[in-house]
Amino acid sequence: MSSLVSIIIPAYNCEQTISQVLDCVFQQSYQPIEVIVVDDGSSDKSAELIKRYNQVRYFHQTNAGPAKARNKGAAMAKGDVIFFTDSDCFADQDWIKNAMIYFNHKKADVVAGSYGIANPESTLALCVHQEIIYRHQYLMGEKTVVFGSYNVGMRKSIFKQVGGFDESYLHASGEDNDLSYKITKKGYEMYFCLDAIVRHNHPSSVKKYLQEQFRHGFWRAWLYKTHPNMVGGDQYTFWKDMLEVPFSLLICMSIIYGIFVNSSLGFIGGASISLCLLMIELYYSWIMQKKKRKLFFYGFVMFMRAFARTFGFSTGIINVFAKNLLKKAK
Numbered sequence: 001m002s003s004l005v006s007i008i009i010p011a012y013n014c015e016q017t018i019s020q021v022l023d024c025v026f027q028q029s030y031q032p033i034e035v036i037v038v039d040d041g042s043s044d045k046s047a048e049l050i051k052r053y054n055q056v057r058y059f060h061q062t063n064a065g066p067a068k069a070r071n072k073g074a075a076m077a078k079g080d081v082i083f084f085t086d087s088d089c090f091a092d093q094d095w096i097k098n099a100m101i102y103f104n105h106k107k108a109d110v111v112a113g114s115y116g117i118a119n120p121e122s123t124l125a126l127c128v129h130q131e132i133i134y135r136h137q138y139l140m141g142e143k144t145v146v147f148g149s150y151n152v153g154m155r156k157s158i159f160k161q162v163g164g165f166d167e168s169y170l171h172a173s174g175e176d177n178d179l180s181y182k183i184t185k186k187g188y189e190m191y192f193c194l195d196a197i198v199r200h201n202h203p204s205s206v207k208k209y210l211q212e213q214f215r216h217g218f219w220r221a222w223l224y225k226t227h228p229n230m231v232g233g234d235q236y237t238f239w240k241d242m243l244e245v246p247f248s249l250l251i252c253m254s255i256i257y258g259i260f261v262n263s264s265l266g267f268i269g270g271a272s273i274s275l276c277l278l279m280i281e282l283y284y285s286w287i288m289q290k291k292k293r294k295l296f297f298y299g300f301v302m303f304m305r306a307f308a309r310t311f312g313f314s315t316g317i318i319n320v321f322a323k324n325l326l327k328k329a330k
Contacts, residue, residue: 002030002031002032002100003079003080003081004032004033004034004078004079004080005030005032005033005034005079005081005082005083005096005100005153006033006034006036006073006074006077006078006079006081006082006083006156007025007033007034007035007036007082007083007084007085007096008036008038008070008073008074008077008082008083008084008085009021009022009025009035009036009037009038009073009084009085009086009087010037010038010040010066010069010070010073010086010087011037011038011039011040011042011046011050011069011087012039012040012041012042012046012063012066012069012087013042013043013044013046014042014044014046014087014088015042015044015045015046015049017087017088017090017201018037018046018049018050018087019049019052020090021085021086021087021088021089021090021091022035022037022050022053022056024090024091024092024093025085025091026053026055027093028091028093028094028095028096028097029093029094029096029097030094030096030097030100033079033096034057034077034078034079035053035055035056035057036056036057036059036073036076036077037050037056037057037058037059037073037087038059038060038061038069038070038072038073039058039059039060039061039069040061040063040064040065040066040068040069041060041061041062041063041064046087047060057076059072059073059076064167064170065167065169065170065171065172066086066149066165066171066172066175067164067165067166067167067168067169067170067175068165068167070084070149070164070165071164071165071167074156074159074160074164077156079156080155080156080157081100081103081153081154081155081156082153082154082155082156082159083096083099083152083153084149084150084151084152084153085150085151085198086149086150086172086198086200088200088201089150089151089198089199089200090116090118090198090199090200091197091198091199092116092197092198092199094195095113095151095196095197095198096153096196098113098193098195098196098197099111099113099153099193099196100153101193102191102193103153103155106189106191107189108189108190108191109154109155109158109183109188109189109190110147110152110153110154110155110158110180110183110188110189110190110191111152111153111154111190111191111192111193111196112144112146112147112148112151112152112180112190112191112192112193112196113151113152113153113192113193113194113195113196113197113198114132114133114136114151114192114193114194114195114196114197115129115132115133115136115150115151115197115198115199115200115202116197116198116199116200117129117199117200117202118199118200118201118202119201119202119204122202122204123297124202124203124204124205124206124209124298124301125201125202125203125204126202127285127288127289127297127298127301128202128203128209129202130288130289130290131288131289131298132202134287134288135236136192136194137194139235139236139237139238140192140194140235140236141192141235142191142192143189143190143191143192144190144191144192144235145180145181145184145190145234145235146177146180146181146234146235146236147176147180147190147192148176149165149172149175149176149179150176150198150200151196151197151198152176153196154183158183158186158188161186162179162182162183162186163182164179165178165179166178166179166226168222169219169222171215171219173215173216173218173219174216174219174220174222174223177223177227177230177234178223178226178227181226181227181230206301206304209301209305210304210305210308211308213305213308213309213312214308214309214311214312214315215312216309216312217308217309217310217311217312217313217314217315217316218312218313218315218316218319219316220309220312220313220316221313221315221316221317221319221320222316222319222320225320240280240281240284243277243280244277244306244309244310245306245309245310245313247273247276247277247306248277248306248307248309248310248311249310249314250269250273251270251273251274251277251307252307254266254267254269254270254273255270257269258270277303277306278299278300278303281299281300281302281303281306282296282299284299284302285298285299285302286299
């Protein structure tokens with residue numbers, strides 16, 4: 001007989017998606033499962049919709065972020081293996097079944113899964129998805145050191161041993177990387193299963209996407225403060241991601257130099273570095289988008305994203321530095 005698996009879903013103002021999310025979870029080909037939903041202080045109809053499912057174990061907390069919600073769900077879980085997904089992710093029917101193969105036959109400690117796309121009608125969403133798939137197919141490998149909390153399963157004993165998610169991350173921006181790095185440091189086996197899929201509505205607005213990337217950049221500063229050995233990247237990131245920050249800073253410095261010191265040198269320097277960064281982004285857009293016409297559109301989006309992430313990261317570094325000064329002053 002198969003062992004019980006606990007599926008934990010943090011929920012916050014998700015009335016548009018939570019019913020479909022739960023329908024997908026309860027259609028899993030793997031059984032038995034228990035479904036735990038932790039409502040992170042929703043102010044919409046999320047709680048009402050969740051409570052319509054009698055099988056759901058429902059818990060509520062005052063709004064404190066998804067990290068704390070997941071920890072609360074894990075503390076209530078009865079299964080020896082716990083899976084996490086999000087309240088806007090729609091699991092494929094064999095999601096748990098495919099991931100459990102690694103637990104049962106390869107004795108994995110953690111199994112990370114991949115993304116599908118729920119809104120392919122959006123050009124931006126489709127481009128974002130193609131980039132994710134490129135990274136999953138060509139960078140991750142079977143064994144990994146990083147996972148996303150939208151799709152991961154792990155042994156509950158290991159989750160408890162490393163202390164779960166860091167609840168100081170108040171938004172969904174780095175707490176999953178932090179947990180994966182803590183587990184890696186303990187020497188546990190983490191696998192990546194490309195066939196364990198949850199579908200997601202990827203960003204469809206460029207403005208909102210860049211705002212989201214700014215937030216990711218901000219929390220990266222806190223992540224690297226805790227895990228300085230990971231500054232060089234992991235299996236999801238590669239040299240292009242690392243290069244974007246200094247390139248973006250150099251471009252900004254060239255602009256400032258041009259405004260206040262020498263306009264000609266500033267313009268030439270800024271334009272040259274910008275062109276170099278743009279060519280890199282266009283090349284990888286061409287690769288990631290499978291050489292389709294979306295090359296130019298997504299190349300420019302990634303170019304803008306580089307600045308959003310850099311500004312967020314710089315703001316995060318200033319924030320870390322300021323908080324350290326305050327601690328010393330006390």
